[in-house]
């Protein structure tokens with residue numbers, strides 16, 4: 593098999609089935625730049641593209657370019673979920689997450705999910721419909737937490753802040769006398785503002801404290817146990833330098849003991 597490259601620019605060459613080619617052309621706007629010859633004859637079954645995604649630099653807060661080893665790992669053969677090798681890898685990953693999060697929580701693992709699904713897991717597993725949840729809203733993702741809690745039937749008390757300002761701990765703590773949960777975003781991606789989760793933890797009373805660490809994990813010091821955080825969710829696609837699709841998740845023994853599923857069935861499966 594011989595590959596001829598029509599384009600003078602350096603590129604990776606990938607063979608793409610016609611159906612995928614059609615999608616790329618229609619939705620991404622890429623057209624074949626290379627033609628594949630098979631023993632001198634033109635191959636008609638497949639078209640060959642310059643890989644439009646190689647060399648692309650992602651400069652947003654995430655998804656970012658994965659670290660090379662994370663990128664390479666995506667091409668490895670799958671492991672079965674009950675294989676010893678998978679269980680070892682999962683244990684090692686969970687232990688590294690404990691380190692980066694500053695927690696001893698036994699129940700720390702990457703969920704196969706986006707950061708938003710990690711957020712949802714935090715609410716649906718610990719908040720019963722009708723429970724009071726105080727949400728500090730100082731940006732887009734605080735709004736999302738309030739929305740998720742509300743859709744789950746919680747009585748949501750939002751503490752609104754001007755975009756671009758950190759969470760006002762005093763206002764959040766005094767927003768309700770006895771909430772089941774207080775939720776805040778550690779680093780609000782929509783504004784780049786970091787909030788003092790430690791101060792919330794010191795003043796949370798009996799409430800569970802949920803911290804969204806999607807943007808902060810791996811990029812800032814986090815000490816969940818020292819700060820009194822009971823639950824946290826994160827994402828793999830930002831400072832951890834991995835592809836999207838994993839949501840690191842951790843829950844303390846105290847939060848687990850209060851879990852919404854205790855003694856009853858909930859509307860969720862996991």
Ligand SMILES: Cc1ncc(COP(=O)(O)O)c(C=O)c1O
Nearest residue numbers: 706707708733781804806807827
């Ligand atoms: C602070 C914060 N929370 C939650 C999310 C949602 O994560 P995902 O896009 O993985 O669902 C993001 C995504 O950018 C985020 O920055």
